[in-house]
Amino acid sequence: MRALPLLALAFTLPALAACSGGNSTAAPRPGPIEATPTPTPSPTATGTSFDVTRCLNQQPAPGVSVANLVIPDTLKLDVTKANGFPNGRGLADPVIDITLAMAFLDLTKHPLNLLASLPLDPPGNKVTLPADFPYLAPANGTPPMPSGGGTNFNFRSDPPSAYVRVDRMGMPAIATALVSSSMKNAYNDANPSDDASGKFVVELGTTLTKLTDMLADDFQRLSLNMCATPKTT
Template sequence: MRHTKTMTRRFTGAAALALAAILTACESDEPTMAPPPIGSTPTPTPTPTPTTGTLDVSRCLSQVVFADGTTVQNLVIPDVLTIDPALPAGFPNGRKLADPVIDVTLAAIFLDIDAPGQSAATLAQIPLNPSANDVALPSGFPFLAPPQGSPPIAATTGTQFNFRTDADSAYERVDRMGFPAVSTALVPSGSKLAYNDGGPVQDASGQYAAGIVATLTALTEALRDDLTGAGLNICAD
């Protein structure tokens, strides 16, 4: 009986200690972890493998937009809006007043315009922008709709205008807008001043090509999820 009573006392004491440990763990907000076995080396937490990979936008720049083989790169570099009378009129061959130039430009530099159901005008077909000018444009000269409201001066003759006759050196270029969105969206911020002071000669020499490619790559990576989520096919690989 003494042996039985001793074992009972020992079991009771061990159970009390275990219960106290459980209660202490429950009262604490800190998670409890079992210590590693004596003599073992703790397994270090694995470091997540960083996700790397850069999109290649060269196929975007090499997309052919005209039957004569003109590519997106030919249109963007040099930054000049050209007109070829042998090709259909309308942006990017010239520019009509109602042409959705920004939508067409963005579609050409981001989307695979050869994918089924896509073209350089794909973004313009998404109903986000007005479908037409709020006042109908005339079919003849001056092609602009009449002003709305009550203009303060009804200009009927050239005598109401004061044309400047200063030499070109008296003016300073603040922006270069040959081809829409190139200077605004594709030229890096650190190069904009030099770019605006430059011209087609510098463009053709490739002076700004690397910066344009880098900016286009960063923009494509940032917008990839949005474009693919909208069911569009991007041109970058």
């Protein structure tokens, strides 16, 4: 997954604060004091709370809302439409950048690939991905290869009951970013059918609201239009 571009964008320029001193008594006059770089403090929070309903209702793809994509937490594919995240997922798709855009940005003002197009992350895998199945490129570097042309594999044959789910990766970043720490185990133990029943709707909305409230000043400083709207009360 690619790094979050907002973390690289949200920086402040240092300012120089100079000071000088001395006295007119018999004591030796001190030499000049070098200026010390002092970072400019980050902008203060706006104090405004936001309503994220519009973010959940906007459509990153025709006829599909953000809420439809994240609830239930499954990767969806409509074979009648162009493939590529969020409709399916290609190995080279910048899924995190696209997820951030559709969760925070006003898609009527910004394209879905806005954050993905910023030159802040590596543009792709260092090794070119093949166009044919299984599409996976060779490992980076020169790893030792077993004799036999890669046939020396020992696949596990344990039944599904022998495994424990530790994370959900249906829609990347949903379980990671929109589920609070206190709910992660419950969320990872649950199934998409629980999502569809509305079990985690409040949790996802609450966390998205908190993130929006914290990041609002950063979006505003970067002149990015948010999909969320300020609460009137």
